[in-house]
Ligand SMILES: Nc1ncnc2c1ncn2[C@@H]1O[C@H](COP(=O)(O)OP(=O)(O)OP(=O)(O)O)[C@@H](O)[C@H]1O
């Protein structure tokens with residue numbers, strides 16, 4: 488049974504999504520004004536692994552991660568470089584998407600703020616109509632924090648002096664801790680028309696709007712780095728619960744701790760980043776993934792070549808043994824008989840994968856789970872490598888496959904489909920062979936040969952005997 492530590496309430500809870508088989512996930516994506524860095528990768532790889540684990544457990548997941556493509560930081564960077572702001576946003580959005588791809592991360596929906604301006608305006612208007620927001624003299628719109636009684640519950644801080652929004656001193660606010668939903672136009676800045684005049688959306692509102700646009704009014708998992716708990720996520724909750732008039736809006740809040748370098752958060756604004764491009768060129772994406780999935784998601788990761796080298800060793804071991812297993816299963820040089828040693832190794836494996844699941848079920852305890860991956864490599868070289876047993880070797884393959892569904896680093900190697908016969912019914916193959924026979928009778932040999940080679944590539948070997956054909960299912 489999966490248990491998750493919810494940042495909201497700081498308690499470990501049994502995972503029980505709103506709908507028993509579907510999980511809605513939203514994770515805050517980057518503001519695209521600089522290169523994607525390994526700090527981002529820490530958060531994005533962890534949530535990818537969480538999504539993959541939930542999928543291994545049988546849930547259907549819808550995963551949304553936004554792209555913030557309009558923001559003060561983008562506008563400032565464009566001014567510095569003297570290029571249009573769209574160029575900055577596009578360049579770094581492409582960098583981000585390419586790197587996700589290299590890291591084997593698949594997001595279902597990647598909404599961009601500038602494609603949702605109308606929805607943002609409607610959402611804000613609704614908050615004004617309900618009395619949760621007000622329009623200032625300049626035409627900016629602010630959320631009235633005092634109107635929302637649960638403010639502070641996520642970050643567990645109810646001291647109003649702490650609620651500094653980092654927006655500088657803005658005298659037009661009713662309270663210093665009110666935050667901007669809409670920012671009125673300033674000379675030389677991009678703008679959109681709105682009922683309150685020209686302007687652009689504030690940062691927090693975009694996530695409330697885009698998450699509900701794609702996931703509805705109830706979210707199962709909302710994630711992001713721990714740097715976003717206050718004020719960003721606190722504000723998202725206030726806006727969304729005010730808008731929907733119900734609580735809780737999000738069932739489980741999950742936050743990754745920061746990736747640090749020399750003890751400091753790696754971040755674009757501090758200028759201490761190692762870009763993902765560079766890191767992938769140096770280490771490869773598989774080593775990076777394994778490294779980032781070797782720590783608990785709530786523990787800080789300090790950048791260190793030593794720990795990356797350790798992940799590299801693990802990857803090389805896993806890769807080598809996977810290749811060996813695949814080769815052996817293809818060669819059919821085994822027997823199905825299990826001697827006592829095989830049986831013992833089989834039971835060790837069973838215990839190992841069950842402990843791995845227990846660790847993952849325990850609030851995705853990846854630092855413990857990775858130990859079982861190391862143990863698997865030890866077990867293989869000690870007790871499995873010299874075994875002749877098909878049952879043992881194919882079970883090792885299955886265990887590796889399940890683990891890899893989360894780690895996602897052996898996709899190129901684990902290419903055997905041990906259950907090919909399940910996907911191709913004999914009737915279907917007979918039908919294809921019949922069609923091929925008729926093609927040959929009509930001297931359409933090219934087409935007949937194409938069918939033969941296509942079938943061969945999916946593991947069905949055709950054996951022609953005169954005008955009759957038979958077939959063999961192989962794992963090649
Ligand atoms: N060093 C880090 N470690 C882990 N997660 C991070 C780190 N930096 C950013 N994130 C996470 O990555 C996502 C995108 O963050 P964002 O674009 O705000 O990055 P940033 O580098 O912190 O930028 P800025 O310096 O402008 O705040 C967020 O979910 C954020 O929490």
Ligand SMILES: [Zn+2]
Pocket residue numbers: 514515516694719
């Ligand atoms: Zn967000």
